[in-house]
Amino acid sequence: MRLPCPICGPRDSREFIYRGTALDRPAPDAGTEAWEEYLHLRDNPAGPIREFWYHHAGCTAWIEVTRNTATHEISDAVLAGGEGAA
Amino acid sequence: MRFSAARILKEGLTGNRGWRPHWRSPEPKPDYDIIIVGGGGHGLATAYYLARTHGLTNIAVLEKGYLGGGNVGRNTTIVRANYAMPGNTEFYSHSLKLWEGLEQDLNYNVMHSQRGVINLFHSDGQRDYAVRRANAMLIQGDDAIILDRDGVRRMLPYLDHDNARFPIYGGLYHPRGGTARHDAVAWGFARGADMRGVDLIQNCEVTGIDIEHGRVTGVQTTRGPIRAKKIGLAAAGRSSQVAAMAGLRLPIESNILQAFVTEGLKPVIDNVVTFGMGHFYISQSDKGGLVFGGDLDYYASYAARGNLPAAEHVMEAGMALMPMIGKAKVLRSWGGIVDMTPDGSPIIDKAPVDGLYLNCGWCYGGFKATPGSGHTFAHLIATDTPHEAAAGLRLDRFASGIGLMDEEGTGSQHNLH
Numbered sequence A: 001m002r003l004p005c006p007i008c009g010p011r012d013s014r015e016f017i018y019r020g021t022a023l024d025r026p027a028p029d030a031g032t033e034a035w036e037e038y039l040h041l042r043d044n045p046a047g048p049i050r051e052f053w054y055h056h057a058g059c060t061a062w063i064e065v066t067r068n069t070a071t072h073e074i075s076d077a078v079l080a081g082g083e084g085a086a
Numbered sequence B: 001m002r003f004s005a006a007r008i009l010k011e012g013l014t015g016n017r018g019w020r021p022h023w024r025s026p027e028p029k030p031d032y033d034i035i036i037v038g039g040g041g042h043g044l045a046t047a048y049y050l051a052r053t054h055g056l057t058n059i060a061v062l063e064k065g066y067l068g069g070g071n072v073g074r075n076t077t078i079v080r081a082n083y084a085m086p087g088n089t090e091f092y093s094h095s096l097k098l099w100e101g102l103e104q105d106l107n108y109n110v111m112h113s114q115r116g117v118i119n120l121f122h123s124d125g126q127r128d129y130a131v132r133r134a135n136a137m138l139i140q141g142d143d144a145i146i147l148d149r150d151g152v153r154r155m156l157p158y159l160d161h162d163n164a165r166f167p168i169y170g171g172l173y174h175p176r177g178g179t180a181r182h183d184a185v186a187w188g189f190a191r192g193a194d195m196r197g198v199d200l201i202q203n204c205e206v207t208g209i210d211i212e213h214g215r216v217t218g219v220q221t222t223r224g225p226i227r228a229k230k231i232g233l234a235a236a237g238r239s240s241q242v243a244a245m246a247g248l249r250l251p252i253e254s255n256i257l258q259a260f261v262t263e264g265l266k267p268v269i270d271n272v273v274t275f276g277m278g279h280f281y282i283s284q285s286d287k288g289g290l291v292f293g294g295d296l297d298y299y300a301s302y303a304a305r306g307n308l309p310a311a312e313h314v315m316e317a318g319m320a321l322m323p324m325i326g327k328a329k330v331l332r333s334w335g336g337i338v339d340m341t342p343d344g345s346p347i348i349d350k351a352p353v354d355g356l357y358l359n360c361g362w363c364y365g366g367f368k369a370t371p372g373s374g375h376t377f378a379h380l381i382a383t384d385t386p387h388e389a390a391a392g393l394r395l396d397r398f399a400s401g402i403g404l405m406d407e408e409g410t411g412s413q414h415n416l417h
């Protein structure tokens, strides 16, 4: 699998570390339920998912990728926190 | 139909014409007392023990494909009770004891072979942890022996003991660990459940769970609606999708785990051996194939086929541990969808919907759990109280942080196990 890093272009997935589902971090005082959702509970879809990958052996950017978990097709990759990110 | 030596002799002499199918293929009835979703090892074992131990037989197991086509037929068949964390130790100990009487109980040859599991260690720190784990096993009443360098050398002469980077310091030997024939386990439980009146319904995908006033009333399936008073979910890698039908989100992410098998060889590997410095473990099947595997593909996936980097890592680790393996030809590799929890340990618990029960989060290690999981899940469904051996496998441990079973000590977080 190759991931299209917005900075480096298409790169071997081995250059990246998977950082899981792209979720918004709750406020520190958001309460147990919000933190349980963020830390543990997942939709875990068999289909498109938005997730973070860290390009540790490349530009070291965090990127937000839209990938289909059933086919591994990648339809979008943007810099995390940048334009187009959730 | 009972199996016995006399029966085999008789059939052998009369052209094997007397064997019958091991289970019926009934049409689904309009309603059942209990429905089990998923005809893998755990679903079939649950139905078996509901009938065997609790005398409940108005039960259907609904399977979207064929019985045993999921992970129960894809795993590397290691059976062991060498866990370290409270919650896991008593559960896997209970399961191993059931394994030890399983063939007599089922009247079915599941080829359970207690050939011993050796976890190798390669540093002082790893030795300390192995000793700690061995003590936890002994306190639980199971068996554990620490082998020193020479002990491992005598038992496993074919390893690269003096590897410059990863010399072998010793091993944690668990003599009662071993392997079993995975398909036969599914078939044995299926046959035992069917014989007691459980309906095993294949090609029947559950597509919805009906809930009225906070209580389950039945399921929607590709073979029509079926009513039920209680529903047990045992869908392994698909647990999140099935639970979502009841409006639940689970602490689970599905990943791929791969396995590999070589051409058949003469007996060379007598035990189960795990490498401590890379993700690699191996045993030899009764047909002679070397069966080995490693770690997850490390990202969420339902592709049911593996990626190349994980395959390469496993091969490299195998070559580092036992260079002789390089001469064997790999015949096949495959992947299974495994239900990973944040702490890498399973869940057997009531769901927050009345009449709904959860059996999930088996990660890469649920085959050894099959009898224990079926037995304790049946207890939970039949009595509405957790079985003492599975009381630690709670759903709320992630929210509360109490009773987490993080065997690897890496933290309770997705993608770490």
Ligand SMILES: Cc1cc2nc3c(=O)[nH]c(=O)nc-3n(C[C@H](O)[C@H](O)[C@H](O)COP(=O)(O)OP(=O)(O)OC[C@H]3O[C@@H](n4cnc5c(N)ncnc54)[C@H](O)[C@@H]3O)c2cc1C
Pocket: B037, B038, B039, B040, B041, B042, B043, B062, B063, B064, B065, B066, B068, B069, B070, B071, B072, B073, B074, B075, B076, B077, B078, B079, B204, B205, B206, B207, B234, B235, B236, B237, B238, B242, B257, B258, B259, B293, B334, B335, B336, B337, B338, B362, B363, B364, B365, B366, B367, B368, B369
């Ligand atoms: C490569 C690999 C190696 C492994 N090695 C080991 C090992 O050495 N030792 C060990 O202890 N464990 C091992 N495991 C883990 C073990 O195989 C699993 O944890 C265990 O089999 C899961 O329980 P099960 O048998 O019930 O799952 P499955 O056999 O997967 O059963 C779940 C069933 O649910 C069905 N289902 C899903 N959705 C629906 C629906 N909507 N309606 C109806 N049915 C549905 C599926 O079709 C499937 O048949 C391994 C796993 C893999 C993939």
Ligand SMILES: [Zn+2]
Pocket: A005, A006, A007, A008, A009, A055, A058, A059, A060, A061
């Ligand atoms: Zn990059």
